[in-house]
Amino acid sequence: MKAKTTTRTAKTKVKPLTDKDRLALFRMMVRIREFEEEVQRSYLEGLVHGTTHLCQGQEAVAAGTGFVFRDDDYVGYTYRGHGHCLARGMDEEGAFAELFGRTTGVCGGVGGSMHLTDIDKGLIGAFGIVGGGLPVSVGAGVTAQMNGRGQLSATFFGDGATNIGAFHEAMNIAQVWKLPVLFICENNLYGEFTRINHSTPYEDLIRRAEGYAMNAVQVDGNDVEAVYAATAEAAARARAGEGPSFIECMTYRHRGHSRTDPAKYRDPKEVEAWLARDPLKLYEAALIKRKLLTREKAEAIIAEERARQRAASERAAAAPWPDTDTIDYAALTFA
Amino acid sequence: MQEITYREAILAALQEEMRRDDKILIMGEDIGPSGGPFKTCQGLYEEFGAARVRDTPIAETGFVGAALGLAITGYRPIAEIMFADFLGVCFDQIVNSIAKHRFMSGGKVKAPLVIRAIGGAGLRFAAQHSQTGESWLLSVPGLTIVCPSSPNEAYGMLRAAIRYDNPVVVFEHKALLSTKGPVDIGGPIPPLTGPKMLREGSDATIVASLAMVGRSLEAAELLAKDGIEAEVFDIRSLRPMITGPIVESVKKTNILLTVEEQAQVGGWGAEVAAQVTDAAFDYLDAPPGRVTLPDFPVPYSPPLEDSVIPSPERIAAAVKALV
Numbered sequence: 001m002k003a004k005t006t007t008r009t010a011k012t013k014v015k016p017l018t019d020k021d022r023l024a025l026f027r028m029m030v031r032i033r034e035f036e037e038e039v040q041r042s043y044l045e046g047l048v049h050g051t052t053h054l055c056q057g058q059e060a061v062a063a064g065t066g067f068v069f070r071d072d073d074y075v076g077y078t079y080r081g082h083g084h085c086l087a088r089g090m091d092e093e094g095a096f097a098e099l100f101g102r103t104t105g106v107c108g109g110v111g112g113s114m115h116l117t118d119i120d121k122g123l124i125g126a127f128g129i130v131g132g133g134l135p136v137s138v139g140a141g142v143t144a145q146m147n148g149r150g151q152l153s154a155t156f157f158g159d160g161a162t163n164i165g166a167f168h169e170a171m172n173i174a175q176v177w178k179l180p181v182l183f184i185c186e187n188n189l190y191g192e193f194t195r196i197n198h199s200t201p202y203e204d205l206i207r208r209a210e211g212y213a214m215n216a217v218q219v220d221g222n223d224v225e226a227v228y229a230a231t232a233e234a235a236a237r238a239r240a241g242e243g244p245s246f247i248e249c250m251t252y253r254h255r256g257h258s259r260t261d262p263a264k265y266r267d268p269k270e271v272e273a274w275l276a277r278d279p280l281k282l283y284e285a286a287l288i289k290r291k292l293l294t295r296e297k298a299e300a301i302i303a304e305e306r307a308r309q310r311a312a313s314e315r316a317a318a319a320p321w322p323d324t325d326t327i328d329y330a331a332l333t334f335a
Numbered sequence: 336m337q338e339i340t341y342r343e344a345i346l347a348a349l350q351e352e353m354r355r356d357d358k359i360l361i362m363g364e365d366i367g368p369s370g371g372p373f374k375t376c377q378g379l380y381e382e383f384g385a386a387r388v389r390d391t392p393i394a395e396t397g398f399v400g401a402a403l404g405l406a407i408t409g410y411r412p413i414a415e416i417m418f419a420d421f422l423g424v425c426f427d428q429i430v431n432s433i434a435k436h437r438f439m440s441g442g443k444v445k446a447p448l449v450i451r452a453i454g455g456a457g458l459r460f461a462a463q464h465s466q467t468g469e470s471w472l473l474s475v476p477g478l479t480i481v482c483p484s485s486p487n488e489a490y491g492m493l494r495a496a497i498r499y500d501n502p503v504v505v506f507e508h509k510a511l512l513s514t515k516g517p518v519d520i521g522g523p524i525p526p527l528t529g530p531k532m533l534r535e536g537s538d539a540t541i542v543a544s545l546a547m548v549g550r551s552l553e554a555a556e557l558l559a560k561d562g563i564e565a566e567v568f569d570i571r572s573l574r575p576m577i578t579g580p581i582v583e584s585v586k587k588t589n590i591l592l593t594v595e596e597q598a599q600v601g602g603w604g605a606e607v608a609a610q611v612t613d614a615a616f617d618y619l620d621a622p623p624g625r626v627t628l629p630d631f632p633v634p635y636s637p638p639l640e641d642s643v644i645p646s647p648e649r650i651a652a653a654v655k656a657l658v
C-alpha cells in the first residue's frame with residue numbers, strides 16, 4: 001500500500017537496517033506469533049483463565065516499533081499487548097506464568113493477560129479500559145521531556161480507541177506541550193465485533209491527527225520495515241524536541257477479538273486478503289529475495305521459537321499458585 | 336412461570352418493553368447485529384431495527400450523555416455499559432448531569448432513562464473488569480439504583496426501571512447471566528425498589544445483593560444444619576435504600592449481617608447497618624456485621640479471586656460469630 005504522510009523530514013537521520021537487524025526483526029515477529037499460538041493452545045487446555053486478546057497478524061507493528069525504542073523509553077499498551085511486551089524483552093516464562101495466574105508471573109499472577117506490566121523494562125502498563133492508557137503515556141511523556149535525555153513515551157491503541165474522549169484529550173495535550181509521545185494506532189479495522197465504518201466517519205485515522213496539527217504518518221502495518229522506518233523517523237523528531245507524532249499502522253487481527261469470538265462478522269474475502277498479507281510471510285519472502293533467508297532457514301527459526309515458547313509455557317505451568325494465606329494485598333496495593 | 340436464564344430474562348424484559356412502547360430505544364457497544372458481548376440484546380436489532388437498537392462507537396461519555404438528551408426530549412433510552420467498570424468513563428454524565436438535570440430545571444424536565452451495567456467478579460476478568468460498581472454512585476442524590484439477583488428480579492426490575500420516569504442505574508452481574516430460575520413472564524410489574532425477604536428465620540438477618548444473595552441463601556442452609564435459622568433479604572435497591580422490612584426482621588432475630596461484593600469502606604452495608612442501628616438499636620444483640628471483599632482490587636489468579644469473594648462458608652461463619 002502507498003503510505004500517506006504529513007511528515008516533514010526529521011532533522012535526525014534514521015539508522016538504516018543491517019542484515020543482522022532484519023533477521024532479528026523476523027525472529028521477533030516469529031517469537032510473538034509463536035507466543036500467541038502457545039497462549040491459544042494453553043487457553044484451550046484451561047491454563048489461561050477468563051479471557052485473552054491475541055495479536056496474530058499484528059506482529060510487524062510490535063516488532064517494527066519495538067526495534068526503535070531505547071531501553072529508557074516508556075511504552076504503554078492495551079489488553080492486546082503481549083507482542084509489545086515481548087518486543088521489549090519481557091521474559092516469556094514470566095508472561096506465561098502471569099497468564100496462568102501463577103506466583104512466578106511478571107505481576108505475581110495478580111494482573112493477568114490484560115495487564116502484563118514490567119516497569120523495569122519501561123513497560124509502563126497494559127490498560128483494559130479502552131483509551132485509558134493514553135493520558136498515562138502523556139504523563140510519561142512529560143517525564144521524558146523533563147528528564148531532558150532524549151527519551152520518548154510510546155502508546156499503542158486500536159482504531160476503536162480513537163472514538164473515546166481520552167484519546168482526544170491526550171492528543172491535544174501532547175501537541176500543545178510538544179511532548180515526545182508517539183501515538184501508535186494499530187488500525188485492524190475492528191473494535192470488537194464492529195467494523196470501523198460503523199463506528200468512525202472515515203477509515204484513514206491519520207485524519208484524526210490533522211485536528212491536532214500533529215505530525216502524522218500512515219504505514220502498512222504488515223510491513224515491518226515500513227513500520228520501523230516510520231517509527232524511527234517519528235522517534236528522531238520526538239527525541240530532538242520536535243513534539244509528538246501519530247503513526248497509523250494498517251493491519252488486521254487474524255483471530256477474533258478475544259478467546260470466545262469466532263469472528264464470524266467479517267467478510268471472508270476481507271479475511272482472505274489480509275491472510276495473504278500475513279506480515280510473517282511477507283517478510284520471509286522479502287528476506288528470501290534479499291538472500292538473507294531460505295524457506296528451510298525460516299522453518300528452522302519458526303521451529304526454534306515454537307520450542308522456546310513451548311518450553312517457557314511448560315515451565316510456567318509447573319509454577320506454584322499464589323498462596324492465599326500469605327499474599328500481601330496491602331503491599332500489592334500501596335507502596 | 337418459565338425456567339429461563341438471567342440473560343434471557345434481561346432480553347425478555349427489553350423485548351417486551353420495546354414492543355409496548357416505541358419511544359424506548361437502546362444504545363451500547365456491539366449490541367446491534369452481534370447481539371451484545373454478553374448476548375443480552377440478541378435479536379433486538381433484527382426486530383426493532385438500527386434506529387432503536389443503536390450500536391455505538393466506544394464512547395461511554397457520548398452515548399450515556401446522549402441518553403439524557405433523548406430522555407428530556409421525549410424518548411425513553413436505555414444505555415448498556417458492557418462492563419460496569421466502564422461507568423468510570425461516563426461518571427461525569429451520570430453524577431453531574433443525569434442525576435441533577437431535573438432538579439436544576441426547577442422540576443420541569445423529566446429524564447426517564449435506564450443505564451444497565453454488567454459487573455461483578457468470579458470470571459477471571461481481573462481488576463479492571465470485575466467490579467460490581469454497585470456503590471460507586473451511592474452518594475449521588477437523584478439516582479435510583481437497583482441490583483437484580485435472579486432471573487425473575489432481572490426481568491421484573493428492568494421492566495419497572497424502563498417504566499419509571501426518572502434515571503435508573505441497573506447493576507447486573509455477569510456471573511449470574513447463565514443461572515436459571517422461574518420467571519413470571521408477562522406477570523405484574525414488581526415494585527422497582529425495596530428489599531425482599533427470600534428465606535424466613537428467627538436467629539439472624541442476612542442482607543445481600545446480586546451474586547451474594549445466592550451465596551447467602553446457601554449459607555443459611557449451612558447454618559440450618561447447625562440449628563441456626565437465618566432470615567435472608569435481597570436488598571434489591573440501593574437508592575432509595577429502604578430498610579423498614581429489614582429493621583422488622585432484626586427486631587425478631589436481633590442479629591444483622593450484610594454481604595456485598597465490593598470493598599467494605601463506602602459500601603451500602605454501612606448504610607444498612609446505620610439505618611438498622613438508628614431504628615432498632617435496643618434490639619441488636621451484637622454490632623452489625625459486614626462481609627465484603629477485602630479493601631483491595633480484585634486479583635486475577637483463580638485461587639486468589641476465589642478466596643476474596645465471600646463464600647457461603649465465610650458468610651455462615653460470620654453469622655456464627657455474631658449469634
Ligand SMILES: Cc1ncc(C[n+]2csc(CCOP(=O)(O)OP(=O)(O)O)c2C)c(N)n1
Pocket residue numbers: 080128129130131157158159160161162186188190191192257364393394395417421424
Ligand atoms: C471504555 C471501554 N469501553 C468498552 C470496552 C470493551 N472493549 C474492549 S476492547 C474493545 C474494542 C477496542 O477496539 P480497538 O481500540 O480497535 O482495539 P483492538 O481490540 O482492535 O486491538 C472494546 C469495545 C473497554 N474495554 N473499555
Ligand SMILES: [Mg+2]
Pocket residue numbers: 158159160186187188189190191192
Ligand atoms: Mg481494532
